[in-house]
Amino acid sequence: MNILLVLILLASKLKILIVMLFNTEMSNVGRRGIHLLRRLNAANVSTALLEKGQDRVIEASLTLIRERAKLKGELVRALGGAVACPSLLGVPLGHNSSFLQGPAFAPPRIREAIWCGSTNSTTEEGKQLQDPRVLTDVGDVPIQEIRDCGVDDDRLMKVISESVKLVMEEDPLRPLVLGGDHSISFPVVRAVSEKLGGPVDILHLDAHPDNYHAFEGNKYSHASSFARIMEGGYARRLLQVGIRSITTEGREQAKKFGAELYEMRTFSRDRQLLENLKLGEGIKGVYISIDVDCLDPAFAPGVSHIEPGGLSFRDVLNILHNLQGDVVAADVVEFNPQRDTVDGMTAMVAAKLVRELSAKIAK
Numbered sequence: 001m002n003i004l005l006v007l008i009l010l011a012s013k014l015k016i017l018i019v020m021l022f023n024t025e026m027s028n029v030g031r032r033g034i035h036l037l038r039r040l041n042a043a044n045v046s047t048a049l050l051e052k053g054q055d056r057v058i059e060a061s062l063t064l065i066r067e068r069a070k071l072k073g074e075l076v077r078a079l080g081g082a083v084a085c086p087s088l089l090g091v092p093l094g095h096n097s098s099f100l101q102g103p104a105f106a107p108p109r110i111r112e113a114i115w116c117g118s119t120n121s122t123t124e125e126g127k128q129l130q131d132p133r134v135l136t137d138v139g140d141v142p143i144q145e146i147r148d149c150g151v152d153d154d155r156l157m158k159v160i161s162e163s164v165k166l167v168m169e170e171d172p173l174r175p176l177v178l179g180g181d182h183s184i185s186f187p188v189v190r191a192v193s194e195k196l197g198g199p200v201d202i203l204h205l206d207a208h209p210d211n212y213h214a215f216e217g218n219k220y221s222h223a224s225s226f227a228r229i230m231e232g233g234y235a236r237r238l239l240q241v242g243i244r245s246i247t248t249e250g251r252e253q254a255k256k257f258g259a260e261l262y263e264m265r266t267f268s269r270d271r272q273l274l275e276n277l278k279l280g281e282g283i284k285g286v287y288i289s290i291d292v293d294c295l296d297p298a299f300a301p302g303v304s305h306i307e308p309g310g311l312s313f314r315d316v317l318n319i320l321h322n323l324q325g326d327v328v329a330a331d332v333v334e335f336n337p338q339r340d341t342v343d344g345m346t347a348m349v350a351a352k353l354v355r356e357l358s359a360k361i362a363k
């Protein structure tokens, strides 16, 4: 009887141990992501088989974007009269964030808020968003589906660039990209510059300069995208506005790249200049990158990196509305729905940024 009791006790202890081990293993898989699974698979599966499958998935993903862009381009051209038509392209990528990965879930929340019944579809300066010549949509790059097949970031970044080029292929469509974390700006700007055949001027609104050489060893980090952009020669001028969280390395990198820093601590002095910008002259145009955390958290709490002391929503709109220049593409990044208020206030903020950018691009 005693022996039986001991055996039962041992078995339950063993079960607890197994459950603990299993949980640890699962959380490791979760943390290290699909690349661990890829290595595990690689032991038993030939590389050729894996790569062939990845090629097919990527081709299918690009085909959907290509065909949607073609259809939307045909529609806009058939309606006539449009010289530039912004087209949404979602890039639901969050794994290059250094802290939280919620921005991967942003594109559908932003779309939902753009068309939310609580407001009408007219932009502040009177453009009608229901008109496909003012705003169209080619859908999302299926980031998670591609990563799930073990595709690495070198290739994934190329897929993002390729997707942007497919939109630009369909004149008069211009990419208006929904992030995602800020790492996506590198492949997007690269594609825009390569497709247009020269550098652009970049207006970058953000609490952070995102110019680390390789943050935490990741060259594709969301904190390193502007280092990649400047190294690639994709920008002539880089204006970074709203900056209020910058390290010594950040300042050194900004100096090295010749970036023009407009910090919050001197915003009242710089306001006049920033509300009268003229960019992109003599080159391929202007690219606008808006990190939602450029705004003070009072206006936009749904971000991963809450940094007090930022721009008001009206400050940002004044800068955008008054900007003179041909805006060839733009992105809105770093909205994190997992940190938003229950009524989705930051989603509405991100959506209004997208709506006003659409009005700025459309002509």
Ligand SMILES: [Mn+2]
Binding pocket: 206, 207, 208, 291, 293, 294, 305, 334
């Ligand atoms: Mn930021």
